[in-house]
Amino acid sequence: MNPPNLRIFEERTVADILDTITTWAAGLSYEDLPAEVRERAAFALSDTIATMVGGAPTESAAIALDYAAVAAGPAPLVTRGTSTTPASAAFANGVAASALDFDDGHYLAGAIHPGSVVVPGMLAVADGSTTVAQALVAQVVGYEIGLRAAALLWPKHDGDHYHATGCAGAIGSAAAAAKLLGLDADGIARAIKIAWVHAPMSTFNTPMVKESIGWGASTGVAAAELARAGWMKVPAGYAIPSNEVLPPSPFHQPGAAEDPFVTSIGTTYEVMNTYFKSFGACRYTHAAGAGFAELLAEHGLKADDIASVRVGTHQAATFLDEVAPQTIETAQYSFPLVLGALALWGEVGAPEMAASSLDDPERLAFAAKVRLEHDADLDQHYPARYPSRVEVTTTDGRSVSGVYLDAPGDPGSSFGPDEMKAKWIRLLTPALGESGTASVLAGIADPTASLTSVLGPVWASR
CATH class of the missing domain: 3.30.1330.120 (2-methylcitrate dehydratase PrpD)
Structure with missing residues (x-):
């Protein structure tokens, strides 16, 4: 039975923007990325890894890691020397990455923190064959899609507080995980739709929950794995009728297909417009x-x-x-x-x-x-x-x-590579030591390196 007042409308005259987005995502390669985007993505990966390791000893992360460690699986848990299911790893590692409030963000894209939800989702489905370059491409896909979904979900009035990082971030996590799993455009689109209908409400609350970042990362990984298994597939040649009341993703809501922030995907890389934090605070x-x-x-x-x-x-x-x-x-x-x-x-x-x-x-x-x-x-x-x-x-x-008006770490600010590296060293060294820290940071800068080998010290038991 249809929901009340459901209005099915005729086929859109504007091409489905989600098809455009996922076709771009499925075909994206490391060679396609401009050099400055590759560098920025590696910075974002280093920054998120550092905040994740630094956040692992906090009470919120310790509880999340204990919870995740109950299940067995292939996905590693930060500083635990053990593995769990991909969805559980994404949850716990996402909590750790956001625990210190040291994670990156984007002002105009719904004010979300993309790194702490996208990167744990991507890492949860990586395997021994994953290179740093492949991980960075998947990460860029997750950022670009997640940030645009977040912009569409930005609160429209003072009473709308339900679209924080975990909600839009679930879409970014799903896109990154689906890309790294090798899904085609249809598979990535289905992962996005599955993530959207399962995304956490994601209002803000303290302590520990904050913006449901861990749950958003977990939702995205589960969505990508379900899409890979065939969830939401429809018979060839058939299209589910669209409707205004229950759009299948934020990209299907009115105006999304004409929004310049959305349609710029593939030409404007919003990863270049994120900020990095110099303080562990809001x-x-x-x-x-x-x-x-x-x-x-x-x-x-x-x-x-x-x-x-x-x-x-x-x-x-x-x-x-x-x-x-x-x-x-x-x-x-x-x-x-x-x-x-x-x-x-x-x-x-x-x-x-x-x-x-x-x-x-x-x-x-x-x-x-x-x-x-x-x-x-x-x-x-x-x-x-x-x-x-x-x-x-x-x-x-x-x-x-x-x-x-501005803060250190804003795009174009004087908070540059030297300051960033000092931040990462300060966060990583207590857990990894000087040699482990140097090894991880050097490895992330090498696109040909094995991601598993590079992050070995990050996963090792402490």
Whole structure:
């Protein structure tokens, strides 16, 4: 029986954009990718691997890894020295990759974090024959398709909070996994459709769940494997009638086939427009954090010199004001904690945001000096940027301030290869050691290398 008010309409005059997208995806090769896209994809892979290894010791990742390890299978679990089913590995490794809130993102593509959902999905179906080049191609497919789905799902009104990373990310994970499994255009399209109808609702919640990133990665892998097995195949020459009420994917909703962001696939690589994080915290805090650090350096200020800090921000970020969070996830969404870490320690990385640091009395005392307020004039820049105004009042009565529209790691910013490598080394070395870290990073830079061999240290037991 059809749902109420279901209206089947006649064959579209515009070609099915999903067919165009999946035909491009199925035919894409490493040689087709521009050199700058290859380099950027390798950066994104290195960044996600580093955040995954760095996040593995967190409580959320440890629980997810324990849960996944119950099942037997071919897909490895980060730092566990054991394997599980591909869907379970994608879940646990996705949780680890997002646990520190150090994962990459994209402002205009639904504000999702593509790496932590696409890369674990791709890694879960890789095997001993997979080269780094093949993995990067699948990853690019996942990013490009997932980011466009996310843009289509961007909340249309204030009450729509259900299309976070896990939802659109399930589509990206499915596309990446399907590509690496060697599916044709029809198979990739079916994987996308299966992922969409099983995607997590993916509202945001803390602690641990965040944007359902692990579940989105897992859903995508299961969808790709189901597509490979023949799920959703229809008889040759038959097409399921389309409808407006229940579109089979975000790419079938009204206007999608004419959306320039969507139709640019294959000519504009949105992987080039992602950002990389320099702080293990919500991206909303980064422009303020970088600006605050700049003010400290410019005026020679130390934590003891500061009487108060006012942060003005856009409307969407005004809830990030908790002064004494008790979980690492809520700490990641706290302007006061981020600025406190910078004032006292100069870093906002894994050690500074660890559970053991949450009750540090000096940071809590500094956090109490931070006031977060809405500055309506900054709303005009959102969501293309996450700007902040920072005003510091010193104990001797001085006032210094600045407006900061961009953050380190934005496309074209000065947060370049050297800074990226330093971040990866800091995240990887505690688990892999110096030699293991160097081996993994060098291997990812070699497209001919075996992915299994390159990532051996990542999977080894700790």
